[in-house]
Amino acid sequence: MREMIKMVVVLVVLSSLSGGVLGALKNATEERIDNQVLKFVKGPAIESIFKEADNDPVADRFSLTVGEQEKNFFVAVYDGNPKAVAFETFASGFGGDMGVMVAVDVETDEIIGVSVTTHNETPGIGATIETNEDFKKQFSGKPIIGDHKVKDDGGEITAMSGATVTSRATCKAVSRAGDIYEQVKSQIRDQVKNFTG
């Protein structure tokens, strides 16, 4: 009996110590890890859209609650004016959720550019969206609010290939971005003023 109690005590103490240490460490590193994820996973997509921004859009960000979710908005400053935000939306592609970073001009509500963050599309077909600038350029200059569709569905976007799965997913993600933007437009405009580069 004594032996059993000792075993239980040792295991409990050891586990709780371990849990405590790891919990503290996780709290301490959480912010840094979030930054690293932003920099390595979302950073390249953001930078490819905001090539000429004066600031670092990955560092200059704010978050808003949209529906029930908290979303990050990345601010780009041009010539001292914070005039664009980028945020990520998701839509179902051929191989699961595809993340699309959409950048919007907050003055004109026009799309500046779109870029893919994460995807599981077929290599050689859907996955070419990573480098297919001609396809992604079609969104630039269009008003963000409203439905974006491929030509087969009566829209204006020329699909990348005949199967249109990835192209449709991109359109859907951009349309969703439009919905989100419509909902929180005034808040975005207020927040953006705080960034002056």
Place this chain on the structure above:
Amino acid sequence: MAKTIGQEFVKGLWEEIPPFRLVLGLCPTLAVTKSVENGIGMGVATTFVLVCANMLVSILSGVIPSKIRIACFIIIIATFVTVVELMMQAYAYQLFLNLGIFIPLIVVNCIVLGRSEAFASKNKLVPSLADGLGIGLGYTLSLTVISAVRESLGTGKLMGAQVFPSSFEPFAFMVEAPGAFICLGLLLCIMNIIGKK
């Protein structure tokens, strides 16, 4: 046969060098040695876990009841592995992306548990530290050698620098999984030949 601290340290570098002499910890050895950078990263991470786990196990060996010692060792090892994982995410995210699942898998690396069970639980703090450090460095050394052979033959490059003239056709087989087995086998063979003399 009592050994000095120095001998405990040095044995890990040749006499009991993993994975060649102990032939333990083969999973990461085969999987992550595609490039020297990954090999060294994995080696350093394992060394950290080995040294910390060895020290803590030798300190606690009087307290841990023998019936549940394996469970206790695993808790200790898993704690340090999680520490490594969090630190790597926070400070070396690219390496974390490269090594991926093999970081949490250090928990089940037989070398770490093997040293705790076979050495640290029966020895004092300082010899355990020397043992962990020696075996860890030996492991790092082995991974570095294997990955150097694989990377140079497989891609013609070493840490980004061209080591073979551009006329050299990269032997892509070497960076695939079967190349890892063949490389390990040949190196083991060379070591045995040297050892016999």
